[in-house]
Amino acid sequence: DVQRAQSIEELRAMARKRVPNFCFEYVEGGAEEEISLRHNREVFTRIGFLPRTLVDVSVRRQGRRLFGQDIASPFLIGPTGFSGLLAREGDVAMASAAASAGVPFVLTNVSTTSLEEVVRRSGAQVWQQVYLYRDRAFVASVAQRAQAAGIGVLVLTTDSAVYGKREWDARNFSSPRRLDWRNKLDVLRHPRWLIDILYPHGFPRFANLGDLLPPDQTSVRGAAAAILGQSLSAALDWADVQWLRGIWPGKLVLKGVMQVEDAQRAVALGVDGIVLSNHGGRQLDGALSTMDVLPEVVAAVKGQLTVMLDGGFRRGADIVKAIALGADAVLLGRATTYGLAAGGQAGATRALEILRSEVDRVLALLACPDIDQLDASYLRRLQA
Numbered sequence: 082d083v084q085r086a087q088s089i090e091e092l093r094a095m096a097r098k099r100v101p102n103f104c105f106e107y108v109e110g111g112a113e114e115e116i117s118l119r120h121n122r123e124v125f126t127r128i129g130f131l132p133r134t135l136v137d138v139s140v141r142r143q144g145r146r147l148f149g150q151d152i153a154s155p156f157l158i159g160p161t162g163f164s165g166l167l168a169r170e171g172d173v174a175m176a177s178a179a180a181s182a183g184v185p186f187v188l189t190n191v192s193t194t195s196l197e198e199v200v201r202r203s204g205a206q207v208w209q210q211v212y213l214y215r216d217r218a219f220v221a222s223v224a225q226r227a228q229a230a231g232i233g234v235l236v237l238t239t240d241s242a243v244y245g246k247r248e249w250d251a252r253n254f255s256s257p258r259r260l261d262w263r264n265k266l267d268v269l270r271h272p273r274w275l276i277d278i279l280y281p282h283g284f285p286r287f288a289n290l291g292d293l294l295p296p297d298q299t300s301v302r303g304a305a306a307a308i309l310g311q312s313l314s315a316a317l318d319w320a321d322v323q324w325l326r327g328i329w330p331g332k333l334v335l336k337g338v339m340q341v342e343d344a345q346r347a348v349a350l351g352v353d354g355i356v357l358s359n360h361g362g363r364q365l366d367g368a369l370s371t372m373d374v375l376p377e378v379v380a381a382v383k384g385q386l387t388v389m390l391d392g393g394f395r396r397g398a399d400i401v402k403a404i405a406l407g408a409d410a411v412l413l414g415r416a417t418t419y420g421l422a423a424g425g426q427a428g429a430t431r432a433l434e435i436l437r438s439e440v441d442r443v444l445a446l447l448a449c450p451d452i453d454q455l456d457a458s459y460l461r462r463l464q465a
């Protein structure tokens with residue numbers, strides 16, 4: 082029962098039991114040696130808290146304002162593809178969890194429910210991510226649909242010129258669209274998942290890809306690399322950002338920025354926000370963690386656009402450290418995805434509750450009752 086989980090780590094353990102191996106590895110894994118994946122967690126142990134004391138913290142605030150909207154906590158749910166493999170109508174379940182927690186939800190481009198339906202059924206503040214970029218017409222059509230559905234924020238993922246080398250993904254399939262026999266057996270050992278996900282129509286289908294994939298290939302069945310790799314555009318560049326800025330009247334966010342110079346270029350092009358990201362260690366292995374570069378990016382562009390980040394956030398304390406270093410908000414990747422895999426909407430909701438209460442407790446123990454008052458004076462960087 083997800084209500085008993087006390088930490089994201091416990092939700093992760095539940096998820097591991099509940100879904101077949103090929104699904105769990107899809108969520109869990111990184112690229113190549115998984116150096117960035119591990120570093121994304123280790124980086125938090127090198128930043129210590131320096132609490133104040135003797136401050137009345139009986140009333141505490143963790144809400145933020147993002148793009149003119151109030152959000153209940155300093156985090157939101159970031160985009161994760163293939164959620165329909167983890168829980169029935171996984172995108173709607175995640176969006177509904179976000180709505181009940183009062184935080185935005187970023188819908189992946191590779192969702193198994195259409196963006197219109199996610200908006201209508203969840204009541205969440207939905208942002209739309211664009212991931213695949215084979216041609217501008219496709220992105221324009223997503224932008225148009227998002228605008229018509231009342232979505233105010235478009236997130237362009239920029240760290241995926243080609244698909245990362247995720248070796249477990251290839252290993253779990255004997256051919257790009259066929260699980261190997263070990264994984265087939267393992268699926269049979271998860272009858273609840275089989276019924277929840279596959280009954281009665283079989284594998285779910287991508288709902289927002291238009292004509293990017295041939296009609297016979299829209300099923301999520303298959304290795305992610307084989308499905309997505311073929312549609313990514315290695316030609317994406319700043320001219321495309323400029324073009325998108327011209328056709329999208331809402332807020333525009335770039336996800337996958339790491340360099341100060343790129344952040345400044347985003348400002349110059351009228352981009353509204355950036356998400357520092359190494360894609361959860363799934364793209365360029367060995368990439369620095371976003372916590373390594375956050376201070377220099379904040380120093381360069383704070384106040385000129387909204388600075389968000391993701392990668393490795395599993396505790397309220399991690400989130401508080403990022404806010405203290407100047408981030409406006411944190412995007413959650415695996416933290417909520419583990420919850421979804423552990424127990425559908427209730428599991429994702431539980432993940433958000435855990436993080437909210439951890440943030441609240443950390444603020445109290447730091448003697449900083451208002452999150453807007455956090456700054457680097459509450460932290461000290463430790464020697465490696």
Ligand code: FMN
Nearest residue numbers: 108159160161162189238360361391392393414415
């Ligand atoms: N990022 C995207 O921009 N689009 C996606 O469709 C997408 N799918 C993902 C699927 C999974 C299972 C995971 C774990 C990540 C995915 N990401 C995607 C990257 C996340 O948005 C985010 O950058 C990353 O997960 C953050 O790291 P964390 O998982 O350690 O929190």
